[in-house]
Amino acid sequence: MKDLDVVFKALADINRIRILKLLEKRKMCVCELAYILDVSQPAISKQLKKIARAGLIDSEQDGFWTNYFIKPKDDYAKKLLKLLSTWLNADAIVNDDLEKLKKANRENLCCKK
Amino acid sequence: MKDLDVVFKALADINRIRILKLLEKRKMCVCELAYILDVSQPAISKQLKKIARAGLIDSEQDGFWTNYFIKPKDDYAKKLLKLLSTWLNADAIVNDDLEKLKKANRENLCCKK
DNA sequence: AATTTAAATAACCATTTGGTTATTTAGACA
């Protein structure tokens, strides 16, 4: 039982949903997400940790950066992420985020200052 | 967007999940749920309100009692409740609750004191 | 009309949540 409520909790926040909708498109690093959601880097780190603990995402080192990506670890995660991928695709906030994502450039956002 | 995170929030609590797994079996009144989950009547009322606002359940008057029952109001609710119905059917807590449900008798639990 | 009973609401409290700024950690490269 414990596991399932952890997964639902991971999905029960607008910013975490926004993160997941972004990760549907591609791997992303912390600073890109912080830029797009317009919250601090530690806030994103904490949210990612919560999503990761729930078994929805994983991460890998990539040079300077840590890439986070969708990686469902069990049936709960698999089914819920699949559902989520069918939802919010016409949502205003999500689409604004995706617009911002197109312009986002890791090298400019993070390193250069 | 707002709607979806409200639905996930409604599912993001063990006691609310337990309530929904019970309502999968049959309509129930507040005092039956309070007895089975072993929390106070107002606690159940609050949880039910949260689940109802998320569009997962509805209620109807039945004599002295108010019956609550599964009633998904939109696609979010429909799909998530369907998933939930396939999960936790071997869960210890859920099965204990269902055992207790078999013995639960509205007339004895509520009215008689 | 008065009484009884289930459920809702109010008031309260401890814990959790989700953000912030400041600091530490660890990988990449000069």
Add this chain to the structure above:
DNA sequence: TGTCTAAATAACCAAATGGTTATTTAAATT
């Protein structure tokens, strides 16, 4: 080796959560 830089962690805070007890509301019965 020493210096950058991205990400993690620590410390903090206001708001939300989920429970409690006490009280109010509203439906059903006498």
